[in-house]
Amino acid sequence: SLCNLYGKLNNPDSTESISDAVWDWCRNNIHPYDIDLLCEMLESEKFAHITYRDIIEKDATFSIKRFIKDLCDLGTVFELFYILDNLKYEGNVKNARNLYYEGRLRDSLAFLEKYSKYEDDKEYRVRVLEDYNDLIFKVIDMFPDFRMRLKLDKKTGKVMFGADVQSVFDIAWYTFSRIVADVAPPIDEDLDYFESQGSILSCLACGKYFVRRSSRQLYCDSWDCQAERNRRNRRASYARKKAAEAENKE
Numbered sequence: 732s733l734c735n736l737y738g739k740l741n742n743p744d745s746t747e748s749i750s751d752a753v754w755d756w757c758r759n760n761i762h763p764y765d766i767d768l769l770c771e772m773l774e775s776e777k778f779a780h781i782t783y784r785d786i787i788e789k790d791a792t793f794s795i796k797r798f799i800k801d802l803c804d805l806g807t808v809f810e811l812f813y814i815l816d817n818l819k820y821e822g823n824v825k826n827a828r829n830l831y832y833e834g835r836l837r838d839s840l841a842f843l844e845k846y847s848k849y850e851d852d853k854e855y856r857v858r859v860l861e862d863y864n865d866l867i868f869k870v871i872d873m874f875p876d877f878r879m880r881l882k883l884d885k886k887t888g889k890v891m892f893g894a895d896v897q898s899v900f901d902i903a904w905y906t907f908s909r910i911v912a913d914v915a916p917p918i919d920e921d922l923d924y925f926e927s928q929g930s931i932l933s934c935l936a937c938g939k940y941f942v943r944r945s946s947r948q949l950y951c952d953s954w955d956c957q958a959e960r961n962r963r964n965r966r967a968s969y970a971r972k973k974a975a976e977a978e979n980k981e
Contacts, residue, residue: 734809736753737803750795753799805903810840811869812911815827815870818856819863934950935949
């Protein structure tokens, strides 16, 4: 959802209020910073004398500029990795050619601009993939470092060893790193977690990122996009039927 927010706000044609969009995202998802501290303050009896208003004013406020910078740092790198991955495994040259653009918040990364001289799509893909490892190294270099530490889960009473995350962006970067990595530390076998996992794809209708749960899924789960999928399938079926009728007449 963070990368979809980045894509929406960084669209050169976007006129949506940035502060309103950030507020809507936080309201519908989570407070972006100092997550553990704020949860502890809200749950602990030690802070019972502190009102919600005090917490909001003193500890829960954050800078929109900070949020946008963190959002852009994450969004630009994810954009590059997704396009490289999509080019390698799906052969999607169009997205790769359109990687660079002058965004409303920040220009996208221009690492693929030097390949624009190759007009043939097959040659373009071959040339980019020849440098794939070098490009992935550039992606990796833009990742922040992760601090690992022991932490007590108060709900389960278990001591966990994992990344020290203080913001929703820390969580996003850590999750993103697990997507990029071929070898990563094991994770808890949480059934709800595993059932939600899958490859990330850009919806053919709306363009937003979503988690694909089957190899045939090309559209996100929104009603409008599923309706568009059905319309396209009907048109494709009609076209195949007409083509078959024309072939039979011949």
